[in-house]
Amino acid sequence: MLKWFRKKSQEPPSEETRTEVGEAQAVQAESDSSAEQTQEAQGGFFARLRDRLAKSRERLADQVDRVVLGKKHIDATLLDDLEEVLITADLGVQTTRILLDHVAERVKRRELQDPAKLREALRDEIQAILSVDAPPFDPSRAKPFVIMIIGVNGVGKTTTIGKLAYLIRRSGLSPMLVAGDTFRAAAVEQLERWADRIGVPIIRQQSGADPSAVVFDALDAALARQVDVVLIDTAGRMHTKVNLMEELKKVHRVIQRKMPEAPHEVLLVLDATTGQNAMSQARLFQEALGITGLILTKLDGTAKGGVIVPICHELKLPVRFIGIGEGMDDLRPFDAGEFARAVL
Amino acid sequence: MFDSLSSKLQKVFRHLKGYGKLTEQNIQDALREVRLALLEADVHYKVAKDFVKTVAERAVGQEVMRSLTPGQQVIKIVNESLTELMGGTAASLDLSGKPPQVLLLVGLQGSGKTTTAGKLAHHLGKNGRKPCLIPADVYRPAAIDQLITLGSQIHVPVYPASSQDKPEDIAAAAVPFARENQCDVILVDTAGRLHIDTELMDELKRLKGILLPKEILLVADAMTGQDAVQVAGAFHEALQLTGVILTKLDGDARGGAALSIKAVTGCPIKFVGVGEKLDALEVFHPDRMSSRILGMGDVLTIIEKAQEVFEEEEALDLARKFREDAFTLEDFRRQLRQMKKLGSLESILKMLPGMGMLKELKKMQIDEKALVRTEAIINSMTKEERRDASIINASRKRRIAMGSGTSVQEVNQLLRSYQDARRMMRQMMGGGAKPGKKAKKKKVKAFFPF
Ligand SMILES: Nc1nc2c(ncn2[C@@H]2O[C@H](COP(=O)(O)OP(=O)(O)OP(=O)(O)O)[C@@H](O)[C@H]2O)c(=O)[nH]1
Ligand SMILES: Nc1nc2c(ncn2[C@@H]2O[C@H](COP(=O)(O)OP(=O)(O)OP(=O)(O)O)[C@@H](O)[C@H]2O)c(=O)[nH]1
Ligand SMILES: [Mg+2]
Ligand SMILES: [Mg+2]
Numbered sequence: 205m206l207k208w209f210r211k212k213s214q215e216p217p218s219e220e221t222r223t224e225v226g227e228a229q230a231v232q233a234e235s236d237s238s239a240e241q242t243q244e245a246q247g248g249f250f251a252r253l254r255d256r257l258a259k260s261r262e263r264l265a266d267q268v269d270r271v272v273l274g275k276k277h278i279d280a281t282l283l284d285d286l287e288e289v290l291i292t293a294d295l296g297v298q299t300t301r302i303l304l305d306h307v308a309e310r311v312k313r314r315e316l317q318d319p320a321k322l323r324e325a326l327r328d329e330i331q332a333i334l335s336v337d338a339p340p341f342d343p344s345r346a347k348p349f350v351i352m353i354i355g356v357n358g359v360g361k362t363t364t365i366g367k368l369a370y371l372i373r374r375s376g377l378s379p380m381l382v383a384g385d386t387f388r389a390a391a392v393e394q395l396e397r398w399a400d401r402i403g404v405p406i407i408r409q410q411s412g413a414d415p416s417a418v419v420f421d422a423l424d425a426a427l428a429r430q431v432d433v434v435l436i437d438t439a440g441r442m443h444t445k446v447n448l449m450e451e452l453k454k455v456h457r458v459i460q461r462k463m464p465e466a467p468h469e470v471l472l473v474l475d476a477t478t479g480q481n482a483m484s485q486a487r488l489f490q491e492a493l494g495i496t497g498l499i500l501t502k503l504d505g506t507a508k509g510g511v512i513v514p515i516c517h518e519l520k521l522p523v524r525f526i527g528i529g530e531g532m533d534d535l536r537p538f539d540a541g542e543f544a545r546a547v548l
Numbered sequence: 549m550f551d552s553l554s555s556k557l558q559k560v561f562r563h564l565k566g567y568g569k570l571t572e573q574n575i576q577d578a579l580r581e582v583r584l585a586l587l588e589a590d591v592h593y594k595v596a597k598d599f600v601k602t603v604a605e606r607a608v609g610q611e612v613m614r615s616l617t618p619g620q621q622v623i624k625i626v627n628e629s630l631t632e633l634m635g636g637t638a639a640s641l642d643l644s645g646k647p648p649q650v651l652l653l654v655g656l657q658g659s660g661k662t663t664t665a666g667k668l669a670h671h672l673g674k675n676g677r678k679p680c681l682i683p684a685d686v687y688r689p690a691a692i693d694q695l696i697t698l699g700s701q702i703h704v705p706v707y708p709a710s711s712q713d714k715p716e717d718i719a720a721a722a723v724p725f726a727r728e729n730q731c732d733v734i735l736v737d738t739a740g741r742l743h744i745d746t747e748l749m750d751e752l753k754r755l756k757g758i759l760l761p762k763e764i765l766l767v768a769d770a771m772t773g774q775d776a777v778q779v780a781g782a783f784h785e786a787l788q789l790t791g792v793i794l795t796k797l798d799g800d801a802r803g804g805a806a807l808s809i810k811a812v813t814g815c816p817i818k819f820v821g822v823g824e825k826l827d828a829l830e831v832f833h834p835d836r837m838s839s840r841i842l843g844m845g846d847v848l849t850i851i852e853k854a855q856e857v858f859e860e861e862e863a864l865d866l867a868r869k870f871r872e873d874a875f876t877l878e879d880f881r882r883q884l885r886q887m888k889k890l891g892s893l894e895s896i897l898k899m900l901p902g903m904g905m906l907k908e909l910k911k912m913q914i915d916e917k918a919l920v921r922t923e924a925i926i927n928s929m930t931k932e933e934r935r936d937a938s939i940i941n942a943s944r945k946r947r948i949a950m951g952s953g954t955s956v957q958e959v960n961q962l963l964r965s966y967q968d969a970r971r972m973m974r975q976m977m978g979g980g981a982k983p984g985k986k987a988k989k990k991k992v993k994a995f996f997p998f
Contacts, residue, residue, distance in 0.1 A: 291587055291593045296587075296588070297588050357660070358796075359797060360658060366633065384747075388694075388824070389666075389701075390691075391690075394694070411697075441826075442796070442798055443799065453663070475658065477656060478769070478771045478773055479592055479801075479805070480802075481800065482590075502656075506778045507745060510774065530687070
């Protein structure tokens with residue numbers, strides 16, 4: 205049975221992971237059974253996510269329930285309570301106000317009178333915002349399919365690459381990792397462990413190398429080896445640092461020059477624990493590179509990641525995946541409806 | 549975004565005639581804006597609510613100081629309360645007692661523990677201590693390698709743990725390792741973990757029991773949102789934290805989490821991380837954090853930087869003028885003259901948060917030749933014109949151009965860059981009105997928002 209909220213497992217001993225063939229088969233076997241379960245477990249995950257929410261928020265939600273049930277009409281106190289729920293989920297002042305104004309107006313127009321329907325209405329609005337029109341994530345539509353993973357420091361880029369590579373492998377495609385973070389201490393080694401763990405090739409140079417050069421060589425290697433998907437890790441960087449953003453643009457240009465259609469996906473990783481600053485991150489990374497989608501990590505904690513609502517609203521970016529743990533199978537496709545229900 | 553609070557307060561107090569007492573009524577609206585500003589800065593919902601209540605109690609009945617507008621007065625009270633709440637003055641590490649002392653770093657995944665361990669080791673080493681590093685994270689891939697790499701960069705011994713070891717065994721080996729290497733401070737890096745992961749929180753309790761740390765420091769990301777309250781609360785409850793280190797303040801996060809964390813733990817914030825490099829660690833200044841959360845810019849840092857060149861009085865005067873928007877063409881000229889010594893205006897303004905402004909800054913760069921012509925233009929103005937640029941009409945412009953041997957276009961250009969500078973100062977300092985509207989007004993100070 206899959207453990208959705210897995211405990212940290214000790215890093216597997218490296219001798220074990222290097223016995224490629226046996227290991228690879230084992231992974232394959234495991235993935236077959238997990239693929240069957242994905243469908244059923246999908247709903248289970250959010251149910252469980254809700255279960256694991258901090259007690260205070262449970263209380264908050266109950267409060268809303270109580271207020272809603274006890275009321276005949278939608279009034280200011282009720283809207284205040286909802287404000288608290290939305291703000292504490294990191295939706296931000298402005299979005300919260302827009303959402304609540306919207307329902308208040310519907311109440312005025314008498315479209316919405318039953319307090320019990322209020323929560324449903326809000327969920328629908330959130331779901332609508334998050335259901336951004338975008339082409340599906342489809343790594344089989346080009347070969348090699350080049351994915352660039354970007355974001356600020358420590359959000360989970362490298363880990364997400366490991367998980368994504370595992371997912372892609374399970375779907376039958378062959379991924380290759382590129383150690384484009386040559387700056388942070390042991391970043392290359394970290395990605396290497398992931399490559400070992402899931403049994404996929406990695407292209408790396410020594411720490412301190414020019415990331416553009418690493419990527420350039422990696423694309424050659426990808427073509428020569430005929431891999432299906434290239435996953436490029438990049439160093440975490442503050443979106444406000446002009447020189448580091450320029451470095452990232454250069455990597456992007458190198459990819460484009462090599463393959464005019466690439467990168468096929470530029471995915472911005474956001475940490476669900478982050479508050480309103482994620483907005484600024486999304487704006488500036490979007491401005492610098494053009495993002496094709498978002499990945500929201502660390503949703504297995506108590507943070508709701510509500511800031512993606514204003515981000516999706518403003519930038520019209522699809523959320524591709526969510527991260528729900530540190531294990532290799534802790535990556536899930538995003539579901540707007542489930543997300544809305546986890547918020548309120 | 550950054551000027552919104554002050555400009556909103558300006559609106560709130562628009563109808564208040566003259567100066568007088570702050571009443572419950574006129575404060576209500578102002579504090580609503582303060583609350584929203586705090587929420588925008590990621591201060592927790594409940595913390596913001598409580599805080600505003602406290603400020604209201606403190607503010608009602610207060611006499612508005614002669615030199616301040618009601619908006620300024622409210623900001624002053626808010627700023628003071630916020631600073632007080634965050635600790636008043638800077639707090640330092642407690643390393644008293646018999647060495648070796650143990651510092652334990654804990655926190656969520658990716659908050660910056662390992663990097664901060666390296667930074668602290670570097671900091672302590674510079675201050676005459678002999679630190680060593682203990683990697684007790686056996687879970688994250690290459691976490692031990694990471695700490696070993698950092699240690700070698702700063703020549704600090706790192707205990708050679710293996711990811712097969714148990715964290716408890718690594719902890720037990722810490723003190724003997726320190727003794728062996730003649731170290732007097734032990735910095736223990738732990739794995740990132742969720743505050744709701746009871747198994748791993750229990751592991752931390754066990755590590756605490758083994759290490760008996762002098763300080764248990766929560767390493768928290770300055771970008772954290774509303775969740776900061778839950779995280780800090782849970783870590784504090786499990787471990788009785790002694791302090792907090794706030795990382796990644798080099799970005800543009802307003803950092804309201806600082807207030808939330810302080811409010812739930814009561815622990816002082818001891819350091820802030822301002823970059824990825826090992827020297828990017830600074831002592832926490834509650835007053836600066838306060839103005840950052842309120843979005844008022846780091847006025848203090850500007851003053852500090854300016855002091856390196858200006859006489860202190862002159863620097864204070866300039867900062868005051870920026871703040872009060874009493875920045876005249878005379879000051880502008882004085883500033884141009886200082887420019888070479890001071891580094892560019894840009895470098896001063898870069899110290900302010902909200903660097904979305906950077907594009908604007910580019911427009912303002914001034915070259916040497918232009919400097920000479922600019923000075924000539926200002927020299928050709930009358931005193932009155934220098935003090936109040938709004939009186940410079942078309943015929944005055946012609947006279948000034950003739951007098952300085954330049955053209956009316958150049959005079960216009962100068963006036964524009966002066967207005968730009970003023971507008972930017974105002975925005976940086978938290979003002980808000982559009983420049984167009986401003987130029988019409990006679991008394992500069994009267995329309996400055998706070
Ligand atoms: N609980 C949880 N932890 C995660 C998740 N994703 C990543 N992490 C952890 O977050 C920490 C940082 O992850 P990394 O993958 O190193 O982050 P990064 O963005 O590559 O970091 P830098 O390269 O240093 O900028 C690690 O401890 C990961 O195990 C997730 O979905 N849930
Ligand atoms: N810009 C900036 N980056 C920082 C700062 N402190 C740490 N980082 C970066 O944040 C990322 C995560 O830092 P780590 O030290 O690996 O974080 P950690 O808490 O040890 O992570 P885990 O062990 O996975 O839980 C790295 O890319 C660091 O370089 C800071 O003050 N500013
Ligand atoms: Mg990484
Ligand atoms: Mg670490």
